Amino acid sequence: MKVLVVEDEARVADFIQQGLRADGWHVTVAPDGRTALYLIESDSFDVVVLDLMLPDLAGQEVCRRMRARRDRTPILMLTALDKVDERVAGLRLGADDYLTKPFDFSEFAARLEALARRKRDFEDFGPNGPTGTVLRVGPISFDSESLRVHCHEKEIPLTMKERETLTLFLDSPGKVISRERVLNAVWGVSKDPLTNAVDVTVARLRKKLGPCGAMIETVRGAGYRLKKVEEGENELA
Numbered sequence: 708m709k710v711l712v713v714e715d716e717a718r719v720a721d722f723i724q725q726g727l728r729a730d731g732w733h734v735t736v737a738p739d740g741r742t743a744l745y746l747i748e749s750d751s752f753d754v755v756v757l758d759l760m761l762p763d764l765a766g767q768e769v770c771r772r773m774r775a776r777r778d779r780t781p782i783l784m785l786t787a788l789d790k791v792d793e794r795v796a797g798l799r800l801g802a803d804d805y806l807t808k809p810f811d812f813s814e815f816a817a818r819l820e821a822l823a824r825r826k827r828d829f830e831d832f833g834p835n836g837p838t839g840t841v842l843r844v845g846p847i848s849f850d851s852e853s854l855r856v857h858c859h860e861k862e863i864p865l866t867m868k869e870r871e872t873l874t875l876f877l878d879s880p881g882k883v884i885s886r887e888r889v890l891n892a893v894w895g896v897s898k899d900p901l902t903n904a905v906d907v908t909v910a911r912l913r914k915k916l917g918p919c920g921a922m923i924e925t926v927r928g929a930g931y932r933l934k935k936v937e938e939g940e941n942e943l944a
Contacts, residue, residue, distance in 0.1 A: 708753040708823050708879070709733045713743040713769065714785070715762050719808075723756065726812050727819075729929075731882035740764030744772060752780055753823040757802070759786040767800055774801035781822035785810075817891040824878075842877040845936030847919050849877055858919035868893055869912045872905075876923060881935030883926050 710727060714720040715738050724734045735752070737743035740761045747755070755773075759766035770782055781803045798805060803825075804818050842849045846859045849870070856863045856870065865873065871893045875884060886905045894904065909931055913920030922934040 709735070709751070710754045710756060710819060710823075711735050711737060711743065711746060711750075711752045712756045713737045713740065713761065713766070714756070714758045715739060715760075716758075719758075722812075723815075726816065729883075730816055730885055730888055731879055732819075738762075740766065740769040743769055747773060747778060747780070754819050755780050755782045756819070757782050757784050759784060770800045770802055781825065783818060783822060813887055813891050816888060820888070820892055842874065844877050844880045844933060845919075845922065847873075847877065847916070847922065849874060858916050861917075863915055863917075863919075865912070865915060868908055869915065872908050873912055876931065876933035880933045883929050883932045885930040888930070 708731075710732050712720055712723050712727075712734060714723065714736065717738075720736045720738070724736055727734050735746060735750070737746055740763050743755070743757070744764075757766045757769060761769070764772075766784060766786070770784070773780065773782070782801065783804045783806060784802045785806055785808065787808045803822055806815060806818060840851045842851065848857045849855070851874075854870065856865050856873065872889055875889060875892055889905045889908075893908075909923060913923055916923075922936075924932045924934055926932050
C-alpha cells in the first residue's frame with residue numbers, strides 16, 4: 708500500500724517513514740503543501756498523512772484543495788494542536804481521521820490500515836453494490852460475502868480470528884506483516900505481554916490450510932509473509 712506523508716519536521720517524517728516501511732508500506736514524503744499537491748496530481752496513494760502546521764500551505768488548505776478536485780483519497784490529519792474546534796474544522800473540510808502529536812505508532816499504523824481498508828472496500832464494492840468480493844492469492848481464496856475460505860477449491864473452516872488474520876495476509880501478498888500489526892488489526896491491541904496469540908493463530912491457520920499453509924512464511928525477527936503467487940499460477944512452488 709502507498710502512503711504520502713506530508714510533514715515538514717524531518718525528524719518526525721523520518722520516524723514515520725521508517726516505521727511504515729517496516730510494516731510493508733511504500734512511503735513518499737512531502738516537506739510542504741505545494742509539493743504534496745503536485746505528488747497527489749501525478750500519482751495515486753491509498754492514504755495521505757497530512758500535518759496541519761506546514762511552511763507554505765496549511766494542511767487544512769491542502770485538504771480543501773484535494774476535496775475541491777474531487778480527490779477522495781483518505782486523509783489522516785496530524786497536529787500538535789489538541790483542540791476540539793481544530794479537529795472539527797479539519798473533519799468538516801473533508802479529513803477522515805485526526806491524530807494529535809505525540810502519538811503511539813501502533814495506533815497510528817492501525818488508523819492508516821483502517822483508512823486504506825475503507826478505501827479498498829469502496830473501490831471493490833462501488834457505490835451501487837458489490838463488484839468483486841473475493842480475495843485470491845494463488846490457490847487460496849476468501850469470499851467476503853459468504854466468509855468462506857478455500858484452498859485448491861476445498862473449503863476450509865476457520866475461526867473469526869483465523870479468518871481475519873488470513874485476510875490481512877491476503878491483502879498484502881509478498882509483504883512482511885509484523886506481529887504487532889496483526890495484534891492491532893485482529894485483536895485491537897498493540898502489545899501482548901502474556902501470550903503468543905499471533906503465533907498460535909498462525910500455526911493453527913497453517914495446519915487448517917493444509918498444502919496452502921506453506922504459503923505463510925515466517926520472517927525471523929520481523930513477522931510473517933504470505934508467499935506472492937504470480938497471476939495465473941495456481942500451484943505451490
